Amino acid sequence: MKPSYLHFHGFTREPFGADIEIANILETHQVRAVTDRFDYAVRLGALGLVTGEVGSGKSTALRFALSRLHPSEYRPLWITASSGSILEFYRQLTSELEVETNTFSRAVLLRIIRGQVLDLATKAKQKPVLVIDEASLLRIAVYAELHTITQFEGDSKPYLPVILVGQNNLIDLLGYRTSIPLASRVVARYHLQGITRKDMDDYLQHHLKIAGIPRQLFSDAAVTAIQQGSGGLLRRANHLARGALVAAAHEKTQLVSAEHVRMASTELI
Template sequence: MYTDFFGLTSPPFSIAPNPDFMYLGARHTEALAHLRYGLGDAGGFVLLTGEVGTGKTTVSRTLLQELDSNTDVAFILNPTLSELELLAAICDELKIRYKKADASLKLLGDKITQRLQKNHQADKKTILIIDEAQHLQPAVLEQLRLLTNLETNTKKLLQVILIGQPELQQLLQRNDLRQLAQRITARYHLLPLDLNEVQHYLKYRLQVAGCSRPVFSPKAVTALYQQSGGIPRLLNLLADRAMLAAYSQQQATVQLAQVQRAATEVLPLRQQSAGAARQALPGWFWPFLTGTGIVVGFLLAMVLLPVLRG
């Protein structure tokens, strides 16, 4: 709707995973490096966690694009499966044929083992990627561990990447999953973007969409960072709605008021409260709050806010 007004060739802040708009900030690049390291010859489990919308899928898609044709990949997006359903899903992804009527843990496990051995003999890697892995049941995770038991003297024949929200880290701290946790060769927790990265993120996506001039005022950029918490998915929603508001008012530059209006339209009340607290508290306060510290910081902000305003 506003693309012609801003001189754009396409919407710059769609939440659809368009590879043309894929932005890899410093944190995403570091996360990708950890995944690459974890997929070295030694193999085992690799763990990538982060809050909703921080870019875990972006990192995993980038990794997939890097893998060569000599890699067999199984990508499971809906892990709310039983042990048998998981093995069946792996077989389906790897195009392993089996009779559904005869499916059992042993049968499917044997077929997967045969494929792993065949791939190894052909000098071919086998990688299993599970997104939203925080939903996996402990028994299913244990079944995954058993699959990774197959190994040579130097490497695992199956490498597993678990991608999920922070709850996944808590899940893997269970005593009955300690053997799996010990097999994690690389782990990375993806934090939200900082203010500088938000500036680069906005500029990059606008340039890809055909606009090289600044569209957001400095105050608008700061407000986008504060209201989104640096989470790319929320940033896209806010930026898109703010540009729409500016277009409706025929303003060539998005101002603070449009971002504030966008926040009231697209963010839950609790998220708006956190954004308001960010704007009211001193600038030095917020850089200390990353990861789980944001929760503590938000509570502290609610205490300090009346004092600072008074």
């Protein structure tokens, strides 16, 4: 059964959801900026960095950039990092490469990964592209070794472009002495910031449209309140917008006001 606020406003689906399809991703200038850096790093077989606050749209922008690679030419590999050991990282990567192995030997895993990357790049002609999301969680030991899976033939063949995605401390992690070999391979980086008041207007309307409402339900003051209350960060903006729609429906009001946004904000941390 649909929650009553969906009925009241006439939504065809839950608005401001986290499960946004590729086709519904709004091509903001930030998404385009990430895609440009991504394409450049992929072309050079090098390293790209995407940083930003929690909920600023990093993973979504990367999903968009990856989706534009032609599947017959590229093999996207997506890892959501954990704070585990390098062994766990290698096991995650072998699984993403669809190699079955029971080994817990670092050396063997490394050999398997390098072999698989080489095969993809040279035999299958499907250039692998690795995105490591939540890379700010990786241990420093992983940063010290990561470059060894990207380079081949005495460092002359950069077969595995890597895009590291994470919060701002990613930059600090790359500043460690042991991370220098990896950091030296960075050719492009981009930092996502909160969106502006004007972009927030477009963003809210876009999400309303995806959920079946082709008109603006938020008053000017409500848009400003969402932008200020979220600092332009999209996940928080989603929660504020959805909460404000619930509050407005509760009062049987179609137009969402700044007061509805304020009410929604008291429910968030």
